[in-house]
Amino acid sequence: MFKTTILFKANYHSKAHVVINQGGTSSGKTYAILQVLFCLACEQAGQVITVAGQDIPNLKAGALRDALNIWQTSPALQPHIKGYNKTDRVFEFHNSSVLEFKSYDNAQDAKSGKRDYLFVNEANGVSWAVYTELSLRTAKRIFIDYNPNIAFWVHEHLHNQPSVELIISDHRHNPFLDEDFRKKIESLKETDTELWKVYARGLTGRLSGLVFNNWFTCAEIPSEAKRIAYGLDFGFTNDETGLVEVFLHNGELWVNELIYQTGLTNQDIARQFTNLGVSKAVDIIADSAEPKSIEELRRQGWPVVAASKGADSIKNSIDILKRYRINVTQGSSNLRKELSRYLWKTDQTGKTINQPVDAWNHLIDPLRYVALKKLAKAVPGKLKSRLPWQNNAFNTVSEALKVL
Secondary structure, three states, X not given: OOOOOHHHHHHHOOOOOEEEEEEOOOOOHHHHHHHHHHHHHHHOOOOEEEEEEOOHHHHHHOHHHHHHHHHHOOOOOHHHEEEEEOOOOEEEEOOOOEEEEEEOOOHHHHOOOOEEEEEEOOHHHOOHHHHHHHHHOEEEEEEEEEOOOOOXXXXXXXXXXXXXXXXXXXXXXXXXXOHXXXXXXXXXXXXXXXXXXXXXXOOOOXXXXXXXXXXXXXXXXXXXXXXXXXXXXXXXXXXXXXEEEEEEEOOEEEEEEEEEEOOOOHHHHHHHHHHHOOXXXXXXXXXXXXXXXXXXXXXXOOOEEEOOOOOOHHHHHHHHHOOOOEEEEOOOHHHHHHHOOOEEEEOOOOOEEEXXXXXXXXXXXXXXXXXXXXXXXXXXXXXXXXXXXXXXXXXXXXXXXXXX
């Protein structure tokens, strides 16, 4: 029925319930999935197939435009389609199947309607709550695609789960792409290796404007590393209480996440300290804005001390941390998430200013407290080169998945 690529075959023949298409620009992933959906609609009578996107303008400019192109340029497909309702954005088939293009404002909105197949287009623009409601009402198979500018809910909740298949693609999988455009994509490597990794190789990247680019994932803390302190940030209803333990070894920092949870009272925190085996031989450096909490924990025998704060404490602590290579354990998922999203503020022109956005910092703040209290006068070792699997350019998919 169509001229197809290897991505069409991979998606069409997949047996997984959820098929994730992570890809660079112009890999043809959206086009291939839409071809699959048209085939499924023709082959199986009475199917309801939903293509969901961030909003209608995005769908019109992307997936819907591709769908109309497939219909208009495929003589073998046209006899199967009864018509296209432009107002409702629905293709109607002679066998009573429908292919609809919709967006959902919130999770409640997504509860309406059931379907046989679902395609979440540019999924990083759709919330996890909306996806959850849509997936619960999808009977057969779910297709997802996105450019991996940064890790998001797909990486957090779906990767490596049962009945989930991950397909990573880039422009080299699209034989119909113009050669000049290929060269343009590859030329990103000369100016921005992070963008090249995302758009030329389809690998998960990091946001521009990140405060910390000197952190890496490690399997575990070396046994010979010395614990220098714990960092504690208080939270309760909306903000998480965060606790990290910080080690120093060979001039590098090694960090492990211990607590990231809302609703903890000071008694709860103390019990968690005990359950986690928190040592009383090193300081627990906590947010100085909570003197009452600090005193309550001290009276229970925990060596909690107030963090150093001042007019330039945030900037100074960031400057201290940027002197070090920071190794974060694989189990520290929330800390890695924060480090991947902790950004500098920008002015009205879009230029970054020397002040971070006050968000994604419930574990970064306690890390800063340790830096100011324990590392301000230390002289770090020279930043060592990255390990092979931590380079910006990955050689294999398995290498890339290690840092997701």
